[in-house]
Amino acid sequence: MKAILVPEFLTDPSTLTPTTTPAPKPKPDEYLIRVTHCSPQHADILHAQGKHQNTHPKKGHVHPPFILGYDFAGVVEQTPSGDNSGELSKGERVFGASIGAFAEYVAIKPHMLRRIPDGLSSETACAASGQAVSFAAAAYVANVRAGDVVLVSGASGGLGSACCSAVKALGARVIALVGDKGKAEAMRRDMDVDEALVMEGEEWVDRVREITDGRGVDVVLDNTGMVTEATRCVAYGGTIVILGFAARKGEMEEVKMNRLLLKSITLIGYRFGEDGRRYPAKLEEIWDRYLRLLTHGQLKPFIYGQYNGLGDVGRALKDLAERKVYGRIVVSLDTTDASAEKAKL
Numbered sequence: 001m002k003a004i005l006v007p008e009f010l011t012d013p014s015t016l017t018p019t020t021t022p023a024p025k026p027k028p029d030e031y032l033i034r035v036t037h038c039s040p041q042h043a044d045i046l047h048a049q050g051k052h053q054n055t056h057p058k059k060g061h062v063h064p065p066f067i068l069g070y071d072f073a074g075v076v077e078q079t080p081s082g083d084n085s086g087e088l089s090k091g092e093r094v095f096g097a098s099i100g101a102f103a104e105y106v107a108i109k110p111h112m113l114r115r116i117p118d119g120l121s122s123e124t125a126c127a128a129s130g131q132a133v134s135f136a137a138a139a140y141v142a143n144v145r146a147g148d149v150v151l152v153s154g155a156s157g158g159l160g161s162a163c164c165s166a167v168k169a170l171g172a173r174v175i176a177l178v179g180d181k182g183k184a185e186a187m188r189r190d191m192d193v194d195e196a197l198v199m200e201g202e203e204w205v206d207r208v209r210e211i212t213d214g215r216g217v218d219v220v221l222d223n224t225g226m227v228t229e230a231t232r233c234v235a236y237g238g239t240i241v242i243l244g245f246a247a248r249k250g251e252m253e254e255v256k257m258n259r260l261l262l263k264s265i266t267l268i269g270y271r272f273g274e275d276g277r278r279y280p281a282k283l284e285e286i287w288d289r290y291l292r293l294l295t296h297g298q299l300k301p302f303i304y305g306q307y308n309g310l311g312d313v314g315r316a317l318k319d320l321a322e323r324k325v326y327g328r329i330v331v332s333l334d335t336t337d338a339s340a341e342k343a344k345l
């Protein structure tokens, strides 16, 4: 099969091109999936460079040579054997996450796969697959209610844009914080955000206060690592949810705790994957609601550009590294599937 193989860690992953490599042989308890779409993200760059926690020489599980990629959608090619035959049938459309997704085939355990509901395209499922955390953070962790005002940092990113969509679906107003004017424009045009502010200097903090008549926002969903700034824009009794540290370059911020006390702020960290492992029933409820909202168009993914074939993965990684991307990239691997899929909708 063709795949994006990382023979050894490298500085510039955008130079990677597809090579021919043996297709994975699924274990008896694994599915074999023919990949139709994959979604490159920043973590893939870190994996290829050997800078991700998963590539740690002792504690990590990803070591060269390995096939790059994580989020994907595809079609069941082969089901697990014997007693393990599983719930999915050959030919069913699925999405999931597994190292090795930038390939024509991936072998994967059942618990890492989900069926794509009828009415939801494989492209959308692929774009949204890693983003259920956005809906969970807004609806379950921050308890966002209709009429609330929510500030989202890193709003143009994969998770940030999904957060904006989740906040809108819950009937709240969203203020999107982005890196430049072009992205602010794209957010207003394509994501229906109420306000899009460029995170430059100090002016945006004043603007948040103006927009909320001096009160501050009810909730901050922080994807970039800006709790200090968040304490300045949140209302008395407001909530800040820490989701990621995209802008911190590995250096964590120190927060003056008195700021939390003075405004009775609730500061919560949220780790979606671990939470799901500990509370599987809640995870299923979240996925059920999230997929229903996606299928009915109440949540919409923000898909950037056009990328076709594994040969475009390098370009996707370059665009990500240069911070050109807003929303999620989806690379289509098989156009015949796209038409088969349309026929199903």
Ligand SMILES: NC(=O)c1ccc[n+]([C@@H]2O[C@H](COP(=O)([O-])OP(=O)(O)OC[C@H]3O[C@@H](n4cnc5c(N)ncnc54)[C@H](OP(=O)(O)O)[C@@H]3O)[C@@H](O)[C@H]2O)c1
Residues within 6 Å of the ligand: 041, 042, 133, 153, 154, 155, 156, 157, 158, 159, 160, 177, 178, 179, 180, 183, 223, 224, 242, 243, 244, 245, 246, 247, 248, 249, 270, 271, 272, 273, 323, 325, 326, 327
């Ligand atoms: N808590 C969880 O369970 C969970 C789950 C998934 C992901 N995450 C984390 O959430 C964060 C966001 O993930 P993502 O997939 O949305 O990432 P992403 O697509 O790369 O988006 C991050 C956004 O942050 C902004 N940003 C600001 N300064 C940046 C900098 N110096 N370098 C890169 N980006 C910068 C960028 O927007 P502008 O260019 O507009 O500034 C970018 O669009 C990551 O830290 C990720 O690890 C957490």
